[in-house]
Amino acid sequence: MSAAARPLLGVEEEFHVVDLTTRRAAPEAEVLLGELDGAEFARELQRSLVETNTPVCATLDELGGHLRRLRRKLESVAEPQGLGIVAAGTVPLVDLTGDDISAGARYEKMQHEYQMLVREQHICGAQVHVDVPDRDTAVQVVRRVAPSLPLLLALSASSPYWRGHDTGYASYRSMVWSRWPTAGPPAMVETGAEYDAMVDQLIASGTISDPGMLYFDIRPSAHVPTVELRVCDACTEVDDVVLIAGLFRALVCRARAGIDAGDPLPTQGQELIRAASWRAARSGLEGDLVDLTGPTLVSPPLLIGRLVQELRPWLEELGDWDTVVDLSQATLLRGSSAARQRRMFGRRGELVDVVDALIAGTQGRPLALDPPVEAPHTSALLVGYEPTGFDEAVSATGSLPEYGWLVRALDRLGPRGMTAARSALETEQRARGVTFGPDDGTGGRLFPLDLVPRIIDADDWQGLTGGLAQRVRALELFLRDVYGERAIVRDGIVPATVVENAPGRTRQGEIVPGDVVRIAVAGIDLVRDAPDHWLVLEDNLRVPSGIGYSIMSRRLIRSVMSDLEPPAGVVGLEDVPGRLRAALLSATDSGSPGADEVALLSAGPSDSAFFEHRLLADQMGVPVVTPRDLQVTDDGVFLVSEGGKRRLSALYRRMDEVELMTARGADMRPVGRQLAAAVSRGRVALLNALGNGVADDKLVYAYVPAMIRYYLDEEPLLDSVRTYPCVDAEARAEVLDRLGELVLKPVDGYGGQGIVIGPHAERSELTEVEKAIRTEPAAWVAQDLVALSTHPTFTGRRLEPRAVDLRAFVFQSQWHGSPHLDVVPAALSRVAPPGSLIVNSSRGGGAKDTWILR
Incomplete structure (x- = not known):
């Protein structure tokens, strides 16, 4: 693909402004914008948020360079003011006061009309624009790309914490965002005229006040001749933004090829795409995602690997193949930003550590941390926990250091939360048919699985x-x-x-x-x-x-x-x-x-x-x-x-x-x-x-x-x-003399069948096994317990x-x-x-x- 024919792209990123002392969201964006170029930086609905806009780019390397430059510029202005910049769907520590809305008639009208929805918008996304020739093409591309959006959301998931709590989601931002009346999968229209008529109807109904308030996960841009990806969380890592942009541009190119070939539109409905997006928000890269061709649940590396392979012809034509392969493998290896935030929280159980890691990660810096000092953790779940020998996780004084974070996490769930999780686990097992044992017409016995890794x-x-x-x-x-x-x-x-x-x-x-x-x-x-x-x-x-x-x-x-x-x-x-x-x-x-x-x-x-x-x-x-x-x-x-x-x-x-x-x-x-x-x-x-x-x-x-x-x-x-073959006369004599101390096993036994554990056996069991050994010594061995x-x-x-x-x-x-x-x-x-x-x-x-x- 020639440079002239290669679709151009650009990215809008939203960032949280936080106080470096308290690590809480700070309504100080106006302080920063006063020192920044208005062409590349803009205010957002909340005064604790700021937006950057890259120039139009032809290559992923060029895009990555601009993303890093804009982040560095933001930090250079923020740090002297005692402020930090965070790229994530949510920032863990935030207050919903309702007093922090940016000035302007549009924002004030939104606050009046949508009330709590506006207060909750302490969330940040990343939007990718790819150019298209006309409105009809844009609408067709939107429909054809929509089934791939849940995967892009999973790649971006960076918002597990909301108002000081772990939400259980990898992308809680998308849950907050979905409350807007025009959020979610795109409308089922096929032409630019149908799309514009839908916009006019929504404005006439009073649901939205302008085309910019159509918050679909993907849409024709309201202002420029592009298709706009809107489903993603703000990404802590620049590399994740570049990966998503590269995949999205290839998806647009594939969609345009499908239009030219007269291929039919995808058959997946909004309901299934919405369900797949919910699963991506819930799981990120750490749980199964919905394969819409099934539909069935599939692990993220398999789905993402398949998507990359499917897009290979267009990625190679764009010159993006090597970059996207390398970035996708690196992202899958390190996991989602949500998972990394939870790992950071697990060190000490402090959300300020998470914010510090996000600030450093936004600029691509590793966070220098002293190893956490782990004291034994005493848990309510461990009351009465009395191992008789070596326990891999718990000592006499509490959890061992390598398990302290895990026991703290389980403690936060408590018995009720763990009981609910076990019930959910059994429901998942039944849904997927995870059984062990022959199917007797009842579906088989659930495979017994414990919650504690x-x-x-x-x-x-x-x-x-x-x-x-x-x-x-x-x-x-x-x-x-x-x-x-x-x-x-x-x-x-x-x-x-x-x-x-x-x-x-x-x-x-x-x-x-x-x-x-x-x-x-x-x-x-x-x-x-x-x-x-x-x-x-x-x-x-x-x-x-x-x-x-x-x-x-x-x-x-x-x-x-x-x-x-x-x-x-x-x-x-x-x-x-x-x-x-x-x-x-x-x-x-x-x-x-x-x-x-x-x-x-x-x-x-x-x-x-x-x-x-x-x-x-x-x-x-x-x-x-x-x-x-x-x-x-x-x-x-x-x-x-x-x-x-x-x-x-x-x-x-x-x-x-x-x-x-x-x-x-x-x-x-x-x-x-x-x-x-x-x-x-x-x-x-x-x-x-x-x-x-x-x-x-x-x-x-x-x-x-x-x-x-x-x-x-x-x-x-x-x-x-140590094993004693009973076929050997000397070993057999020792075994018969120590029946109550040894483990007796039939040579041809399997699945634990026939094993007699001497110290735990009844006298009658030992008598029976003694008789069996004397009758057929070659059929038995014994082992030290x-x-x-x-x-x-x-x-x-x-x-x-x-x-x-x-x-x-x-x-x-x-x-x-x-x-x-x-x-x-x-x-x-x-x-x-x-x-x-x-x-x-x-x-x-x-x-x-x-x-x-x-």
């Missing part, structure tokens, strides 16, 4: 990452070895009976090609018994569940607890499905037909984790299939549907191997063995591989440290729980300590002939029921959102 700091996570990757590397080598040369058995490291009698060893594991990655997804369960000590409790290498529940837990907690913002950034989960899909595709032959055709293989609604299957498949953009959907021929594996057949290159296995072997395919013939044969011939990749169970039972677990030393020549980075850490869990009235573990996930890919390991941040904290140490969902356990800090 668990925090894992960056140093802890870095240590876990190395240990988890090491463990999965060794287990992968073990699987290849035991289904091949069995060198580890030959060399006496693992007894032959351990491998031969392993309940997960199958014939199908023997026919998997030797060079494929067998563990595409590992779920490793860890526990913590001290502040600096983690242990691996269990390996899950068959069909580990939890990734989808981790992703959904984050989205749900953010949606109902939007005012909980951690003191540092939380690693996002939005890219995890993409990383999983990449791991699956790495197992396919990129040069073969259908190499990118992947499906998730599920038993269907009867599977307890079917919700997760559907979620992950949807997020990866692949279908969910059952064996009944598959046909296996000499040419490969095909998905059979009403639309015909298509060849699949890979199947992400999420169903039990035994069930798969007995399942019937699309032709009603047994499909399991045919599928295994197709795997052996390289016709399809099946991930996780068949036969993986030989490496993850309770007995094999005891030999994993030895595997690490044998295959990797390294010392284990993560400890294991580990004192699991506890974490605050909301019980309906207060917080109580509950035992927790952590299921971490490792993806393994095949790149250039060698495995690549990816420890993803979608870790799931599982919570035991009261008085229990067993966290499995099938045994009544629940889960927590896990915040891994950058």
